[in-house]
Amino acid sequence: MKRKSNAGHGPAKRLKGREIGADENGQCGPRMSVLPEHLQHPITAKELMELLHYAALPGITGIKQPSWCSVDGQQHVEGVNVVLVEGVTQRDFYKHYMTFRRLRSNYTSRVTFTPSTPSTSNLLSGIFSSDVATLDGSCVGPVERGSSKLHKVLTTHPVVTKFGTRRHGLTAYLLPQEEMIKGHYPVKGMPGFEEFVCTHSDDVVTDASPLFGLDCEMCLTVRGYEVTRVSLVDCQGTCMLDRLVKPDNKILDYITQFSGITAAMLQPVRTKLGDVQAELKRLLPRDAVLVGHSINSDLMALKLIHPHVIDTSRLYRREFGQRFKLKVLAEIVLQRRIQTEERTGHDPAEDALAALELAQYFIRRGPLQVLEDHLEQLWGLTLQEESTHSESEPSSRFAEVLQRLGRSVCYVGKRCDVALHLANQQWLHSDKEVAASFRRLGKVPFFSVLHMSPLSKRSQDLPAKLDHEVKTWVAGLCVYVLLTACVVVLQASTPLGDMCMLFAGPFPVGYPEREVRRLFRCCGRVRRVKMLNRTHRVRFGGVPPSLHANRSRFMQVHALVEFKLLEGAALALQTLNGIQVQGHTLKVQRPVNESTLDLDVTLNALMSDVLNTRRLYATRLEPLLARSISAKRSEHAPDAEHSELNDCTPLAAETYELSEETLVQRFGRFGAVERVFAKAKPGRRARYACIQFASPEGRHAALRSLEELWRENFLVCPALTPPHMTSWLADDDREHVTPTVLEVQMEHTMEKLDRRLGKVFMSLPEGTLSVVLLLPRPSAPNSSPGLCFLDFKQKVIKPRGEERKCESELI
Structure with a gap:
């Protein structure tokens, strides 16, 4: 399916349900x-x-x-x-x-x-x-x-929802090719049926085309189920073909209770599957329609491909795809007993005739009349x-x-x-x-x-x-x-909490929690900050501690920072790791435990x-903090007057304000901006925003221009x-x-x-x-x-x- 982009930046992919394809008829x-x-x-x-x-x-x-x-x-x-x-x-x-x-x-x-x-x-x-x-x-x-x-x-x-209520000709009940493929019927050109034989059948079938009933009996061989008897009856009920077939492989079970076939019956038989296939091709007219009950199993056993079939198990439909047995349909609809217990096995000629007459009855009466005739007996x-x-x-x-x-x-x-x-x-x-x-x-x-x-x-x-x-x-x-x-x-x-957590330090002794929050909120909303203080003892090399009046002690200050959004933690890890805070180089890292592997x-x-895939997370740094991070990024020694965060007093708000107009103007050069999400509390400016492009190409272009955005004090990352x-x-x-x-x-x-x-x-x-x-x-x-x-x-x-x-x- 081809999809069109309205952003002008290459072919857009289908995302958020925005782009829609068309089929071969041009319909969306x-x-x-x-x-x-x-x-x-x-x-x-x-x-x-x-x-x-x-x-x-x-x-x-x-x-x-x-x-x-x-x-x-x-x-x-x-x-x-x-x-x-x-x-x-x-x-x-x-x-x-x-x-x-x-x-x-x-x-x-x-x-x-x-x-x-x-x-x-x-x-x-x-x-x-x-x-x-x-x-x-x-x-x-x-x-x-x-x-x-x-x-x-x-x-x-289900009969009415499938076939309607009016009477139709037999062509209305032919299985469409899509349903045959889904039901595993032999179909020409489909994989697995390369060795199957095709009948001489025209592509055009009319309501006047002849119906033929088909049924097979099988036995179990070393290669699976193989046909042992084939019966074909015409639309007048005359049996045109009734042959015993000798399987090519060794028989493991004759399944006599169902097939009626015994070893003695097959002993003198010399007819092979190829002979039956050739005879069926000769007997069937070019516009023939084969009728059977679950006829897909018969065609599979015969290794025969015929495109025009009517399956009586799908005519007399039930809810949820369940099917009636042929014996039940024959007894209720045709008032005829087949597959009786008095007889050993099934008679394929009798079953083929029953399936044929069931199809003729359904076509003659129509779906609605069939329901009214047998609604209580068949469907209850x-x-x-x-x-x-x-x-x-x-x-x-x-x-x-x-x-x-x-x-x-x-x-x-x-x-x-x-x-x-x-x-x-x-x-x-x-x-x-x-x-x-x-x-x-x-x-x-x-x-x-x-x-x-x-x-x-x-x-x-x-x-x-x-x-x-x-x-x-x-x-x-x-x-x-x-x-x-x-x-x-x-x-x-x-865990969701560990995904947004970072550890940072060391900070100078006495560095307040509010300044840590102020530093990290440049990347995203901070949920909480917890200061971690630990005192360490220092021993001088080669000198016993007993010679010193006081052991030297010093304190390390770290902070546990939890962001509300995962983007904030990702940006903080990317940008704040290695910056200078009053002479201390910060190390920012994620917790390492089994939950974050x-x-x-x-x-x-x-x-x-x-x-x-079309969304980008963005924030804009205060110029002072941007200069400190730039020094870290360029790996040059920072100038104490400009790079150390001794004073994070913010400049004028308009210099780094995130407004919808500003973001559309700045990011619109990468692609059409569909929407900007920049929420702020009443009376306060927005600090963070999410830009949604009309196509993924807009986001890709912005991510390829990180240095250009950095020069404008923008920090961005994929949403x-x-x-x-x-x-x-x-x-x-x-x-x-x-x-x-x-x-x-x-x-x-x-x-x-x-x-x-x-x-x-x-x-x-x-x-x-x-x-x-x-x-x-x-x-x-x-x-x-x-x-x-x-x-x-x-x-x-x-x-x-x-x-x-x-x-x-x-x-």
């Missing part, structure tokens, strides 16, 4: 972006419903547009998928940031989420039962599928409730509006009180089953909600169990060895985050803090201590969660709005807020490796 896909003024404001469940309603109901007049984000290309939305992850908070995501590789790269919008209700079940039910605002008559639905005269049980049935549904609700006004509940429009709706997750018909729900016990079941669906529902809970009750009880075990085994050294090994293997995730990797990943966060530090982060063994399990759990969320995202069709909600547990006290990931699935163009490498060297 859907896109969304969070409005800048709402980036740092949490969204509520009500605001999320606004987006879901607007995206899932394109073309319906009167639907309220979301107040906190913009959606373009609404008419091209192919579906909406919502995944609720219970028990994982915003802090958990950033604590295990490197683990969530797929989650952070698949979504270009990320906002804080605060549910209005503490119960996840209430939120789930509210998604389906929320009222759609300002609905009018156009919400009744399409003329064909959503007619007000049609019972809602029928409008939402009745239309009795129609009489009680036929005169009432249509409901404005979200799920019912979607179903009236003929759009499929489903819920997959653990058993929950959801305002949705039981036929549209799948109750499962584990997250693994939820992801696997959703991916196995024959067709992804238009609106789907998945509920995952990776932290099971067993995981919640683990801290208490672990505490008991530690107390029991505390006398043994094995516990210490085990915990130490876990730390080494895991290289524990970086992989900090550099995390910083590089944050810098390349899709939310930050590291996501736009929705105001601080990297949580108030309770320092108090939240997790046992090491539990941390190992948490890391493994988060990795599995990320892998499953990635698989769900990959299974969605392009143009689907994907939403992932991380929700804290209602019972968890003082838990951090949730997090919402949003994006339309489209083809993503990743940044070039050279650009990433260039930026990573700046941190």
Whole structure:
């Protein structure tokens, strides 16, 4: 997909949902972006419903547009998928940031989420039962599928949503090539089918083309399942072909109870698979349509490619891709018993004829009439409730509006009180089953909600169990060895507090805390400063201490500085390390412990985050401090009058003020500036700013011009803090201590969660709005807020490796 840039600085990549591609027909896909003024404001469940309603109901007049984000290309939305992850908070995501590789790269919008209700079940039910605002008559639905005269049980049935209600010719029920590829039917030109034989079939098939029923029986050989009997019947029910086939490989199991084949039957047979393939090519006309029940397995066994097929297991459809057995369909629809227990094995000619007649019946009667004839016997549904609700006004509940429009709706997750018909729900016990079941669906529902809970009750009880075990085994050294090994293997995730912490010193004795804060706040907002004083004794070489009346003592003063934003710590480490403070050369460094072993990797990943690839963090130094840092950078001896920080009295504010006009003027030469974030307290000037360019090339150009910006007293670095966060530090982060063994399990759990969320995202069709909600547990006290990931699935163009490498060297 080709994307256009409006910045004039080379091809822009797709970021924050701003750029959008077009398909081969020139049609643009859907896109969304969070409005800048709402980036740092949490969204509520009500605001999320606004987006879901607007995206899932394109073309319906009167639907309220979301107040906190913009959606373009609404008419091209192919579906909406919502995944609720219970028990994982915003802090958990950033604590295990490197683990969530797929989650952070698949979504270009990320906002804080605060549910209005503490119960996840209430939120789930509210998604389906929320009222759609300002609905009018156009919400009744399409003329064909959503007619007000049609019972809602029928409008939402998978047969109607797939084929409509009117009768069509046989061409309407042919499997499209895309569905054949997805269902692993033999298709010419696809890998794995190079040795398959193609029939003599025309590309054009009409409603008058002949139907042929096909069925095979197989046995198990050393090379897998191979065909042992083939039957073909024509549209009149005449058996045209019924052959026993000798497999090429040694037979391990005849599977007689199903195939009806025995060793005695195959003993005199000389017919091989190639003979049957040649006979089928001779018998089938060029416009033939093959009919079978799960006919893909028959074609695979025959190693035959035929482009025009009707699969009766996909005609008589069920919810969530489930299929009826041929025996059940024949007994209920055709009033005929096949595959009876009195007979050993199946008769392929009988099965082929049953499949053929089922297809003919479906084509002749039409989808709606088939449903009305066998709705209760096959699908277990009745239309009795129609009489009680036929005169009432249509409901404005979200799920019912979607179903009236003929759009499929489903819920997959653990058993929950959801305002949705039981036929549209799948109750499962584990997250693994939820992801696997959703991916196995024959067709992804238009609106789907998945509920995952990776932290099971067993995981919640683990801290208490672990505490008991530690107390029991505390006398043994094995516990210490085990915990130490876990730390080494895991290289524990970086706590949020340690990411923003720096140690600096030595400072002169008596150097006040307020001056340290004043020095470091030139790089970013300082959360707290703690002075660290230590007294050292000095021994003179070669002279016993007893000869001295007083031992010499001196004091070293250091400071622990915690920034609110990670950019402040990165800039302070880059610029303040090595400067002179009243004759003392400062050394600025990060803490070194097991929690910061992989900090550099995390910083590089944050810098390349899709939310930050167009953003630049900037501050402007006071001229006096800039001269001192310049002396350090040039590695010349500083002039005491100009370089030492004996007096940090600020100059006129206008000389280094950060205003939106100034920043747009100064940074606009690198590329089009989309927005400037420069917050300040009322009555005070802004000290720090975030510049967002229209394309990543603007940021790259600014980073390549660091020396030019430095001459103007600007300090810049790639943005590291996501736009929705105001601080990297949580108030309770320092108090939240997790046992090491539990941390190992948490890391493994988060990795599995990320892998499953990635698989769900990959299974969605392009143009689907994907939403992932991380929700804290209602019972968890003082838990951090949730997090919402949003994006339309489209083809993503990743940044070039050279650009990433260039930026990573700046941190």
